[in-house]
Amino acid sequence: MDAPRAIGTFVAWDYVVFAGMLLVSAAIGVYYALAGGGQKTSEDFLMGGRSMTAVPVALSLSASFMSAVTVLGTPSEVYRFGAIFSIFAVTYFFVVVVSAEVFLPVFYRLGITSTYEYLELRFNKYVRLCGTVLFIFQTILYTGIVIYAPALALTQVTGFDLWGAVVATGVVCTFYCTLGGLKAVVWTDVFQVGIMVAGFATVIIRAAVIQGGINTILSDAYNGGRLNFWNFNPNPLQRHTFWTIIIGGSFTWTSIYGVNQSQVQRYISCKSRFQAKMSLYINLVGLWAILTCSVFCGLALYSRYKDCDPWMAKKVSALDQLMPYLVLDILQDYPGLPGLFVACAYSGTLSTVSSSINALAAVTVEDLIKPHFRSLSERSLSWISQGMSVLYGALCIGMAALASLMGALLQAALSIFGMIGGPLLGMFSLGILVPFANSIGAFVGLMAGFSMSLWVGIGAHLYPPLPERTLPLHLATYGCNSSYNGTNLMTTTEMPLSTSAFQIHNVERTPLMDNWYSLSYLYFSTIGTLVTFFVGAFISLPTGGRKQNLDRKFILTKEDFLSNFDMFTKKKRALSYKSHPMEDGGTDNPAFNHIELNFTDQSNKINGTRL
Template sequence: MTEIDDIVSHMQRFSWPDYLVFTLMLFMCILIGIYFGFMQSKSMDEDDYLMGGRTMMVFPISLSLIASFISGITLLGLPTEVYSYGIQYVYVAGGVIFMGFVMGIFYLPVFHDLNITSTYEYLEKRFDSRLRLFGSIMFTLMNIAYLPIVIYVPALAFNQVTGVSVHTITPVVCIVCIFYTCVGGLKAVVWTDVIQTFSMFGALLLVAVKGTYDLGSSRALAVITEGIESERIEWPDFNIDPTIRHTIWSQIIGGVFYWTQTNAVSQNMIQRYLSLPSLKAGRQALTIFVVGVMALMMLCSYNGLLIYATYKGCDPLTTKLAKVRDQLLPLFVMDILRDLPGLSGLFIAGVFSAALSSLSTCLNSMSAVVLEDFFKPYVKNPLSDRAVDWIMRSVVVLLGILCLCLVYVVEKMGTVLQLTMSLEAITNGPLFGIFTLGIFMPWINGSSALTGGILGVVLMSWISLNAQWGIASGAIKYDTKILSIENCTYKFDTTNVITNSTELTSKSNDIFVLYKISYMWYTCLGAVATIIVAILCMLIFGRNDIKKVDKALITPCIRKFMSDQKMQETNGYSTKNIPNKLKHSESAL
């Protein structure tokens, strides 16, 4: 055993109070699932299971949105990002704010008035069944690729603080999540998310307060000072070069595209907004979501600066005290909390809470998509209640098992924050482009939109996968901020500490320029390419007859430029089917 191993082993003091706190968090999730699944007087039908009866309250839905989006990937990845590269990524907060306005004004009013369950039902109403199937398949494939990462990241943290294998803890946590999602439906998912959101905030605050206290008399001032001196705290980069990893343009413009897609048209998030009884409630939830996400991002960023202020003279990544980048925050937690029983367990419970909320959200959303888009449109006779119930719950179980198996693949890949956003963009950008075509451009028909979407997926697959291969092979490498090992008090292997920068530069120069584009531009690039191709395809497939497009399917700001026809019945859809509580006059919009 090396000295590094001795140090890590000494830090791994996950005592029985820590295990107790962690277990209580899992047990509470199980109890919530049991309550909503078995103890309510009213039996749960399809609308209750998938949409919470469309009568959910704003505050719990808001917290569920925060918990669903802020997974363990963000909790562990963002502090590491700030520690290694500085706060340039954090300027994406500007994109988050703009997203709130864009979604609330243009996208949310359309979906909230349609009384749909699957977001991709919109594509059939606006275009045709081909687009609905295309969107559902893309969503399914990306969820299958995304969920193993969600599971793997907190397992890394657990491994760092306990020494327990990743493949030992992931089955336990997955079984708990599958159980309460399967039996409790959306209400169980939302209310576990509420608890898990408080757990996340508590864990991050705990680390921030204890880590700052341990710095001594200067404390928080030292964190800011060290951040400025090491250039981790810096002004936005206004360079227009799209190959620079983070600039103000990639964070604001690229961030708006990424966050709007994720919130406005993704089934994982929009299903929560549609479970609220009114558009006003949806906008209130959106506002709370934006504020909550920004607060969590600031807290994660501060913890990244705090880690640097603590380890500025001996970088744990260089010495391999942390085996991979995403174990940096758990290492820091072990260091500052190892003598306080129960607190390490609280932190790990917070990280797993983030993962469980994202996992349960995706599982619940997938059950909605599979039922509404892969079964109902293709059966001759209406499904019985028993068949619907069996399909919804089977999807949760089978997808959970599949993603658990795919964890073995994910652990061979790179840093999760960039990896996740890069892979998501393969489908997210083109899908966002298709929805934007439908909502803003009534003259675009289904054939043009489908062609744009397919070519967009091909383009983004080519760029994203080649870029990830370049990063994995070392051909694409991004310079980190200053990381020193001059003041280390323990021995470590120095064989691979010094990198041949000339060789790396040579490899980077051989990479095709499109592969070097910042991953923050991927969603934007995929969406814009899809839109441009669809517009050009009008030369082949012609224009849509705007008079036949239901105005309810178009964003309110475009409706006033259309003819004065009333919202009419198209594609088997009629606004008269919308419940009164969901209707809103155009004047109110």
């Protein structure tokens, strides 16, 4: 195999490939801004006219999953902690099944645009407002991380100004998202999936050639302890074990796929419930492919640098910079291919950020503007939606500055989803699965769950767990020699794992720090979900939960499961599943009709309560 040498730099062809990806993405936005007369209504802009089909939506869901956090963070995670991360393949299966069979039927039946409309229909407007505010906060913060990640890669491989790259990322996303709406988001995602797969494949193929074959990479990984798949230690304080990934990971990712507006908005934009479910199951195949590629890239990283770790040798300042470093090392003789990888990381960002911006615009229009300004025309709402896209694009760029202080990207991103997404998942689960849950229980449960997950999450960030909890694997530098200096584009000092500007060092460890704050970050979501769910159910019982007259279309019923078999019995039923008819392009919003439910019980029974 080849010996390490000085890494390369960007050349003209790399810039051409990278710029080409940006231009095509922007052109798709322009096309959907003009096609069919543009975005005439907020329904067109936010939901694609509810006419999407399964395959492009599935690819869009996968593209949003594979953000730059995945492209850069997962390989470095495997490099540092081993391939146990691949157990997430099992987690993704559970997540998709629960999302498709528990949450999707209820959301699709109601014909909603914002998932938080459900909270008003099921509970009240104050619970809906709480959910909306938490979602907006969570999404802006997460999107800041996603914007910052590829900017970090760009500065590593090209010498670009870091904040110039951050601003460029946000501007391009905001441009095509604002022009083309959800259709532009979905179809740019489809294009970007191709770029991301090509980028990953290029790295894997070239690494296999240089290292002497896939067997060599796997042998090096085995000898280095990286093939640590089966750690069945039940200790919840261990960062990654089989149980933390299966249990904690399932709660974390269900909060994303099951109830998060960014994901739900796309699959309920499908033209039928069957297409919506298919989009989730096809997306599962994409998740498995992405996970396989990113894990193998991490093993290739270890095989290449097992004797001379660039992080400890201070060739890079953070673990998240290892992938761009590898790319410039092994692809320097192939002009354009380093640019393809950076386009791969950048595509992940564009897909995730555009989805977030579109979702933020949707919840703002549906949850904060429509209920207070009901006289606005659809054309006005469409313009407001586009204005919200511009506003949130600017806010996400600003939030990237805070993300730069949060340390390791992958863990920071999943921690945010856990701390905020967990309580939201608990509240939606309470509404859909517990018929006697009421608004008082939902609100108290949400506050309790959010307080608990925030307590453990912030505590873990301020007082990070010790190495015996995180179990980092051995890295070596004995193979480095004085002649191998690399190209030191990043001149800052070495950054310890998961470091942060907010961490508190040199303090005496207490039992609280060594136990509660050392809980695996994947359990943040689990705690938030379970506390919200059980506190909400308990409080609902003495506060009149059993006395409420609840319409069955707001909860999961056995008919929702049995309707999966409609295609084998009564085909006509599958064509008219939605109980809430969409009139005049979908302007008949159920969130504004809940006051009249008591007067239309009989009509509801006829139109879809019993399916």
